[in-house]
Amino acid sequence: MSATAEQPPFRPRTVLLIVGVAVIAFAGFLLLIAFAPPFQGGHDARGHALSTSGNGYAGLVELTDAIGSHSLIVRDTDLLGSSALLIVTPEYDSDGAQLARLLAARAGHPTLIVLPKWLTRPMPDNREWSLKVNTIWPEGAIAALDKIAPKLAVDQTPFRKTVIPPQPAAIPRLARAAIGGQREQQRLVGMGFTPMLLDRDGRVVMGKLIGRPVYVLADPDLLNNQGLADPWTARQGWQVIDDLSTTNEIAFDLTMNGFAKQADKSPLRLIFQPPFLPVTLCIVLAALLAGLHGAVRFGAPIAAGRAIAMGKRTLVDNAAMLFRAARREHRVGAAYAALTRDLTAQATHAPARLSGEALDHYLDRAGRNAGDPPYATLAWRAEAAEDRDQLLGAARALYRWRRNRTR
Incomplete structure (x- = not known):
């Protein structure tokens, strides 16, 4: 090569x-x-305070700052205890237990929950904008409230529920029923709340949960970007925020929308x-x-050894492996007996003229007091072995016979 x-x-x-x-x-x-999660811009066509799509609330944040109030974007759960009005925008797949923990952390401070209404998806040519698919099913709109207000429900156009009885004049009413120019409307029904805002037909747009300063806005088009695009709706929506706020600061929660800092502490x-x-x-x-x-070699490489080693021991090992592979170990009994006799004769300095039975008798007399069987008997057992176990027994006996004559 x-x-x-x-x-x-x-x-x-x-x-x-x-x-x-x-x-x-x-x-x-x-x-x-x-x-990456803490640095997400939030322009994902969802309904939260960072979204610039029609169902988002980035316009409300800008409106808050433009009017003179201070907007606070809450990503850290440690800031949920702020005394400012907190606007929470859960989605149809939000966790009700998480919302319950959020309200527990509020410690009695006012909280406005804006229910979801639209089922959207990002537009193909602009991922920051949303494309309306349909309205969310009523159960999905209140899914996040199952832990804190299980008896509260929503009704959507065409309304199936009857109009509630006339309320006291102190309850504010919207000047028109179609919020933000939308024909689809969503209103509160059920139990467990006190009406706070009605439309001109007498249906509840916003209610306050009984026993706690938690307000639920049924129709998000009063505050989202789509609704604020209409000047009349924007004026009505800000009036609601101004009435509920007790400070000059408006807080917008992002923890319910997956932007919490503590949620990002993954392993x-x-x-x-x-x-x-x-x-x-x-x-x-x-x-x-x-x-x-591993990349740099230290020292010279080790030379490759021979595939078949040289020497007498290797030959013996190879022969033994062949016998073992062929299952013929017991056939070497006669050869082992003859080898044992020759080594014993050499160690005891037997006369060179002796051979055969004469040598056997000589070696047996040399160990008469040892009590071993005659050599001929031991050799016959080794030669007649039929398996490996019998051969091992005969070999041990021959070894003991040899040791008793050479020690």
């Missing part, structure tokens, strides 16, 4: 470059998985933060050293 054909397909520098790029890319991928993120960061760096350094040890 020529020297050109033996060259490796890649140069060492190229291999190191490929491995280095792969390691850096994999490390960056892990960092993005661990730290993958923890390994890149103290106190686990030093351990992670030690593991990375150990991996780099192991890779360096």
Whole structure:
């Protein structure tokens, strides 16, 4: 084979470059998985305070700052206890137990829950905008309230429930029923709340849960971007916020929408933060050293040994392996008996003229006091062995016979 054909397909520098790029890319991928959620912009066409789509509430945040109030975006659950009015925008798949914990952390401060209404999906050409699919089914609109208000329900157009009886004049009424120019409407029905805002037909748009400062707005089109696009609706929506707020600060919750900071503390993120960061760096350094040890050879390579070793011992081992593979170990009994007799005669300095039965009788007399069977009997047992166990028994007897004559 020529020297050109033996060259490796890649140069060492190229291999190191490929491995280095792969390691850096994999490390960056892990960092993005661990730290991407806190840096999400929120422009995902969903219904929360960061969304600029029609069912989002980014317009309400801008309106709050433009009017002169201060908007607070709540990502940390430790800030839920703020005394400012907190606007919570759960979605149809929000966890009711999480909402119950959120209200428990509020410690009696006013909270406005804006129910979801629209089932949307991002537009293909602009992922920040939403495309209306349909209205959410009534059970999905109040799914997040199953723990705190199990008797509360919603009714959607065309309304199936009858209009509630006329309420006292102190309850404010909307100037018109069609909020934000939408024909689809959503109203509160059921029990467990006190009406706070009615439309001109007498149906409840917003109610207050009995026994706690928690307000539920049935129709989100009064406050979302789609509704605020209409000046009349924007004026009505801000009047509701202004009536409920006790401070100059309006807080917008994002923890119910999956943007909570504490929810991002995954095990993958923890390994890149103290106190686990030093351990992670030690593991990375150990991996780099192991890779360096495997990439660079220390010392000369070990020469390959022979496939079949040389020497008498190897020949004996190979012969034994052949006998074992053929299951013919018991056929060597006669040869072992003859070898035992020759070694014993040599060790006892038997006369050279003796052979055969004469040598056997001589060796038997040499160990008369040992009490062993005659050599001929032992040799016959070894020769007549039919399996490995019988051969081992005969071989032990011959060995004992030899030891008693040579010690």
